[in-house]
Amino acid sequence: MLGFLNLNKPFDWTSHDCVAKTRKLLQLKRVGHAGTLDPAATGVLPIAVGKATRLLQYLPTDKAYKATIKLGVRTTTDDLQGEIITQQPVTNLSLETVKLALRQFEGKIEQIPPSYSAIQVQGKRLYELARKGKTVEVPVRTVEVFKIEILDWREGEFPEVDVAIACGTGTYIRAIARDLGTVLNTGGTLAALQRTASSGFFLADSLTFTDLEAQLQTGTFQLLPPDVALGHLQSTHLNPTDALKWCQGQRIAAQENSDYEILRVYAEDGRFLGIGQSQDDLLIPLLVLEAIS
Structure with missing residues (x-):
């Protein structure tokens, strides 16, 4: 089996x-x-099966989320799964104030990942160090947030705002919730998070494990084609002679593509053969998924 x-x-x-x-x-x-x-x-959690695991590195990195941020609360993990550090009812906070504050988190921003995260510092995962009560300096990272849109606003002692966030790789939504609370001087934490898109896959097309088991029982399950999320890469089609050589690991003359481009490589009949790199007028095999005889 091969696909996603x-x-x-x-x-x-x-x-x-x-x-x-x-x-x-x-x-x-x-x-x-x-x-x-x-x-x-x-x-959305893209799962690669078989040789498609080797394609994970070539998937697009953009992601999208729907998140609920709860204001007036700070926790150890920056979400409701952690212990409460402070909890103070919020008064006189308007939606307009929240909108203005959220603008600070769009574009390229510096972000300190949550203490409870999988990032490694000194060879140890941050969550491992945090569970042992060890305090370490977490390196600041530059991430990119393309857009934040407010979906809903609920007033109360502990107001909640629902947001849609489109962002690049490495962005922690928990950190945005925490930092929004800091900017507003209220404290903030992530109350709920759903990823609506990741690496070229979308929530509307996703399957639950219940769906998957049902399709397996009826014999209707099919993996998504291995190139389904690689549309951000340019493509090239090879004639039978070149396709055979390329699949055998040989470099062949490149088509009209820029140097150092990563390309989807196809046979003349449309079969997806793998990933190549155009360099110095040559098409170099990086990943061959299908052999041609």
């Missing part, structure tokens, strides 16, 4: 749990995922 599964990750499952479950259901060992999701988050 667009999984709708359930609440309270780790990304590793999802890979293990997929291995068991498909009875395959070679399974991987793109873009780790926290256990408390739900939504």
Whole structure:
């Protein structure tokens, strides 16, 4: 088997749990995922099966989320899964003030990842150090947030704002919730998170594990084609002679593509052969998925 599964990750499952479950259901060992999701988050988790695991590095990195931010509360993990550090009712906070504050988080911003995250410092995961009570300096990262849109606003002692966030790789939505609370001087934490798009896959097209099991029982399940999320890469088609040479690992004369471009490579009949690189008028094999005889 070779291709992708667009999984709708359930609440309270780790990304590793999802890979293990997929291995068991498909009875395959070679399974991987793109873009780790926290256990408390739900939504799109791209799963690669078979040789498609080697394509994970070529997937687009943009992501989109729907998040609920709760104001007036700070926690150890920057979401409701952690212990409450402070909790103070919020008064006289308007939606317009929140809108203005959120603008600070659009564009390229500097962000300190949550203390409870999988980032490594001194060879250790931050969450491992945090659980041991060790305090370390977390390096600031530059991330990009393309757009933040307010979806809903609920007033009260602890107001909540629902937002849609489109962002680049490495962005922590928990950190945005925390930092929004800091800007507003109220405290803030992430109350709910759903990933609506990731690496070229979308929530509307995703399958739950219940869907997957039902399709497997009826024999209707099919993996998504291995090139389904690679539309951001240019493509090139090879004649039979060149396709044979390329699939054997040989460099061939490149088509009219810019140097150093990563390309999707196809046979004349449309079969997806793999990933190549155009360099110095040559098409170099980077990843060959299908042999041609």
